[in-house]
Amino acid sequence: MGRWEPNARGRLAEAALELYVERGYEETTVAEIAKRAGLTERTFFRHFAHKREVLFAGVGELHDTLTAAVVAAPADAPPIDAVAAALDAAAGMFDGHHERARQRQAVITANPELQERELMKLASLAAALAEALRQRGVAEPAASLAAEAGIAVFKVTFERWINQPDRGELRDIAHFSRESLDALKAVTAGC
Amino acid sequence: MGRWEPNARGRLAEAALELYVERGYEETTVAEIAKRAGLTERTFFRHFAHKREVLFAGVGELHDTLTAAVVAAPADAPPIDAVAAALDAAAGMFDGHHERARQRQAVITANPELQERELMKLASLAAALAEALRQRGVAEPAASLAAEAGIAVFKVTFERWINQPDRGELRDIAHFSRESLDALKAVTAGC
DNA sequence: ACGAGTGATGTCAGTTCCTGTCATCACCCT
DNA sequence: AGGGTGATGACAGGAACTGACATCACTCGT
Numbered sequence: 001m002g003r004w005e006p007n008a009r010g011r012l013a014e015a016a017l018e019l020y021v022e023r024g025y026e027e028t029t030v031a032e033i034a035k036r037a038g039l040t041e042r043t044f045f046r047h048f049a050h051k052r053e054v055l056f057a058g059v060g061e062l063h064d065t066l067t068a069a070v071v072a073a074p075a076d077a078p079p080i081d082a083v084a085a086a087l088d089a090a091a092g093m094f095d096g097h098h099e100r101a102r103q104r105q106a107v108i109t110a111n112p113e114l115q116e117r118e119l120m121k122l123a124s125l126a127a128a129l130a131e132a133l134r135q136r137g138v139a140e141p142a143a144s145l146a147a148e149a150g151i152a153v154f155k156v157t158f159e160r161w162i163n164q165p166d167r168g169e170l171r172d173i174a175h176f177s178r179e180s181l182d183a184l185k186a187v188t189a190g191c
Numbered sequence: 192m193g194r195w196e197p198n199a200r201g202r203l204a205e206a207a208l209e210l211y212v213e214r215g216y217e218e219t220t221v222a223e224i225a226k227r228a229g230l231t232e233r234t235f236f237r238h239f240a241h242k243r244e245v246l247f248a249g250v251g252e253l254h255d256t257l258t259a260a261v262v263a264a265p266a267d268a269p270p271i272d273a274v275a276a277a278l279d280a281a282a283g284m285f286d287g288h289h290e291r292a293r294q295r296q297a298v299i300t301a302n303p304e305l306q307e308r309e310l311m312k313l314a315s316l317a318a319a320l321a322e323a324l325r326q327r328g329v330a331e332p333a334a335s336l337a338a339e340a341g342i343a344v345f346k347v348t349f350e351r352w353i354n355q356p357d358r359g360e361l362r363d364i365a366h367f368s369r370e371s372l373d374a375l376k377a378v379t380a381g382c
Numbered sequence: 383a384c385g386a387g388t389g390a391t392g393t394c395a396g397t398t399c400c401t402g403t404c405a406t407c408a409c410c411c412t
Numbered sequence: 413a414g415g416g417t418g419a420t421g422a423c424a425g426g427a428a429c430t431g432a433c434a435t436c437a438c439t440c441g442t
Contacts, residue, residue, distance in 0.1 A: 004391070031427085042430090049429095156336060187270055199419080220398070
């Protein structure tokens, strides 16, 4: 299974992120990305369905991590706790990659088309969470709402982790995660 | 301010929805839409920035309705109630347009690119809600979370309203809205 | 060792989305 | 009547994506 220069997909992803950072997403051409990676435009589209997909390659793992954590939660845990456990597990994938995550997020924030794709990713994570909850016996619409609420917490958590002030030690994701979940509970408390 | 055949924008929007329903979004060409509307491709892009924008023309009003309702809520109402009031106001815009909404939603559901745009719309509504809450003095992250939770309720509500069984009287949106909000409160209740 | 097979890449042509530029047309105002 | 204004048409072109086929590096069976 040997071939040419190894890791074409990786080289394309790296070249793309570099160029998106250097000169912006819209202003970067697929031909340029391919050229920097020493490949062809046609080959780029063999590895990534769209120009934007190159930034969203790792979604599958997140998906699996979330689902696995919900399944692994104690059978008698309430839905919101299972979701909280899943978020903690997912958060673990980001610790230690703060700078890279920040760069990627900056590119996405600067471009509406990428923001849309990011939201789609979050929605698909929500759908996966909801499905995992249903398999625990949680009924609708509780499952969907718990999942959506969980993703809302994740969104807020991630944003606060990315944008935390540069001075001092980095706080870890779990810190913001706990904080956000408590805030949600407080805000929706009807009792 | 008179001119050619009136309401070019409206004719384009109508032709687009028809064609999207008839043969699918991807399979419909902007040139075809323009031709059915008796106009030119170039003119289509003068009225709508993208091929998909033609389905998302009314977002501005929703935006305004939500914001106005939050502002109009009693000053001492808790955030979640202000959000609930906003959702009721927004829901009012859909009553009586069930069939049209269903058609539009079917086109969107069938196409990932359109789903992404739909999510972006919801996210921008969430941002508007959050901003309105902040102006009522709600702090972060409570404002963002209340807004996100509200939009989650809206999403679930709308979906259930669209997909309700065809037999019997149509239930109105407010019915599902109340039901969904209660489910969210139940699911996040920590006490 | 050698030839067929396999999978990744290159090449090329073509469609569609979208944009810039300039001409043209219908209507308005003075 | 004639100029101004704003919407539209006509045309050229870039960039995203796709399909079809050739080519290359490597593998495997014999």
